Amino acid sequence: MNGIYVIFDLYGTLVDWVKSISDFIGMFVSRNAVEEFFKCDIELVSSTTYRPYKEILRECLNRVAVKHNVILSRNLEEAFLLSFAKSPLYPDVVYGIKQLRNRGFKVGVLSNTDKDLVEITLCGLEDVLDFTITAEDVRAYKPGKEAFIRAYKILGITPLEAVHVSAYPQYDLQPASELGAKTVLLDRGYGYKWYVVAGNLLELADILEELA
Known part of the structure; x- marks a missing residue:
């Protein structure tokens, strides 16, 4: 198994950014603006x-604030960035990743974020992961294929040596699959479908060994 790199999406897959963003926007803008925010995110990183x-x-x-007639201060913007960066880990993450590493997989993340933000998100978990690659490192965003290609180059691997695990087909699984990598949907309750699905990280090791 030592030749297989398990590449996780971070926000929404390993940490619950839906909760942190929904709570913040619900409090300071409107609950009705939450879905609009996530549509904006995929639009901008895609284009x-x-x-x-x-x-x-x-x-x-x-x-979304302007659409709902809300004016946000610079301090609120900064508070939002910190709330995003401090999105909570899902409870299966630390143990699940340790199980993967115990079975010989190389485990890390490829994330649409900045290095300083991901340092906050993963504070205390540096020794749990083998690698962390951000959009800032590859100068590109998922779902663009260039983000994946540059990440493989950093890791010194080909797509055939990678398994991408994400809660989002549109950000990760579809483009990675098109590049030839194996892919697994980690079901976080968003309602997405995929060819191979893990209900939680504790199921993932057995699924990955079958894929490999």
């Missing part, structure tokens, strides 16, 4: 040339 993810977060936050 923009690289720019810091903090700019994308701010733009989406202000876009």
Whole structure:
């Protein structure tokens, strides 16, 4: 198994960004703006040339705020960035990743974020992961294939040596699959379908060994 790299999405897959973003926008803008925010995120990361993810977060936050006639202060914008960065881990993450590493998999993340934000998110977990690659590192965003290709180059692998695990087909699984990587949907309750599905991280090791 030592030749297989398990590449996780981070936000929404290993940490619950839906909760942190929904709670913040629900309190300071409107509960009705939450879905609009996530639509804005996928729109911008799919269409923009690289720019810091903090700019994308701010733009989406202000876009939905304006639509709901809310004016946000700079302090609230900064508070939002920190709330995003401190999105809570799902409870199966630490044990599940340790199980994968115990079976010989290399485990890490490829995330649409900035390095300083991911340092906050993963504070204390540096020794749990083998690698962390951000959009800032590859100067590109998922679902663009260039983000994946550059990540493989950093890791020194081909797509055939990678298994991508994500709660989102549209950000990760579809483009990775098209590049030739194996893919697994980690079901976090968003209602997405995929060819191979794990209900939680504790199921994932057995599924990955079958795929490998």
